[in-house]
Amino acid sequence: MPEAIRKVNVIGHLHPDTDSICSAIAYAYLKNQISDIEFEPRRAGAINRETAFALKSFGFDEPELITSVAPQIKDIQISRQQGISRETSLITAWNLMRDLKTGTLIITDEDNDLEGLITVRDIANANMDIFDSEVLSSSRTHLSNIVSTLQGELVSGNPDGVVTTGKIRVGTTPEMMEGFVEKGDVVLVTNRYETQRFAVEAGASCLIICNGAGVSSIVVEAAREKDCTVITTPYDTYAAARLISMAIPVRAKMLGKENVLHFSVNTSVDDAQKVMASSQHRFFPVMDEDGKYIGVVSSPDMLNVNKKHVILVDHNERSQAVDGLERAEIMEIIDHHRIGSIETSAPAYFRNMPVGCTATIIYGLFEENGVDIPKNIAGIMLSAILSDTLAFRSPTCTPRDKIVGEKLAEIAGVNVDEYADAMFDAGADLTGRTADEVFNSDFKVFSRGHARFGVGQASFMTENSRKAAEALVGPYLKDAAAANDIPMVFYMFTDVKSQTTEMMYWGENTEQIVSRTFNVTPESDIATLPGVVSRKKQVIPPLMATLQDMDED
Known part of the structure; x- marks a missing residue:
């Protein structure tokens, strides 16, 4: 199946002159009039003062810089995996990993800014740390996380509350709990009234009643007076004790942003592969051009790359072209120089004519396609011809260049001699230049x-x-x-x-x-x-x- 064309870059040569910049703009305009594909003019280096004068004279900004057409992250399939909140519980993250069949989740804020990532290994390690009885309070775990993790019901307490103190304790009998349960602890109990009441009176911050057992109104009322949250869960004490540490938020175990290897959509595939080879992670977050998270990529994704599509104007020598050209799809070449060293992997449209300027060829393409030339486009095409032919004085200038230049001057509404003098003077100005x-x-x-x-x-x-x-x-x-x-x-x-x-x-x-x-x-x-x-x-x-x-x- 043919590769879908996302965008076509129209590019002139390195160290661009007026023809390479103006012809790229003019030809991109023409192609956009006759095609549904997006064509974008680009520059392969800094523009000179002559070109800047021409662009300003006819109301154009300089094209965006392009230094390489080698594949970038934007040219591969990015998995559009949604980010999760830093307050998401470990158990929710674990279940999401299972559903998505992934070993990594990306953590973002409400603005889609990267905050970190968590892997299945991080969650497994947290689950194995059975001796950390203060994990809920040290992680400042939301009570809502505990309720959802235990598939429980909040009987009494603030649904927006946070565990800030205490340890996780399992209450058996008042005799065994005395001196063991302290103020602020989270206590898991069964259906015994005296055990529930003792935990509340001992200052527990959260009472978790297991086995789906009921809780008396007396215990609930005492809990309210002591500011103790009451939660019931269908799980037995053993299961609840194992699961409760999975209620902590992913932020407590995540790898922070400062340590996360991530890529921009503009990162080259080659550079990304080098980074991946030195990392133990399998998935890497991708940021858009505004630095916002958009998805993840992995090493296998790098094997299926969509080539960039390019049109070259005013050159066909490899030494004059941007980097990465051998890994791009050259669709067209429009040039007036000798045929050089560029090779294509597939047949390409090649228009090469012995005239003084690429813009002269492009004028003919406007005619062939029946597209009118706007005043501003005519102005920059005239600028290119005057520059390349030294205002029709160069031996490379052909009768065709002169005829086309005069027609473009008429459309643009400029005097050729006056405009040429002003443009060359602007180019020769050395003020502040190195x-x-x-x-x-x-x-x-x-x-x-x-x-x-x-x-x-x-x-x-x-x-x-x-x-x-x-x-x-x-x-x-x-x-x-x-x-x-x-x-x-x-x-x-x-x-x-x-x-x-x-x-x-x-x-x-x-x-x-x-x-x-x-x-x-x-x-x-x-x-x-x-x-x-x-x-x-x-x-x-x-x-x-x-x-x-x-x-x-």
């Missing part, structure tokens, strides 16, 4: 054979903003390589108006690689590349060719 933030605003990792390298790019409208970025990011390249576990880093500082890139680099032989690839002589660790503005078309292919040639030399 080298790490600027570097990761648009950075991707690539591989060819044994070689792995990263290429980042930032675009600037003025020389001053470009030079300031170079001064900030240049010294950080070594740290960036270490952070991404790659041996080589190349970074493009692109002047949009002059259509020139100054490239900085770090790593063994990177100067030689740049010189050989672009036929230039770098100066002061910077290579000036006139006419080079496209990472996808003008940088990645020749870099890969050079690395392959050097690998073969």
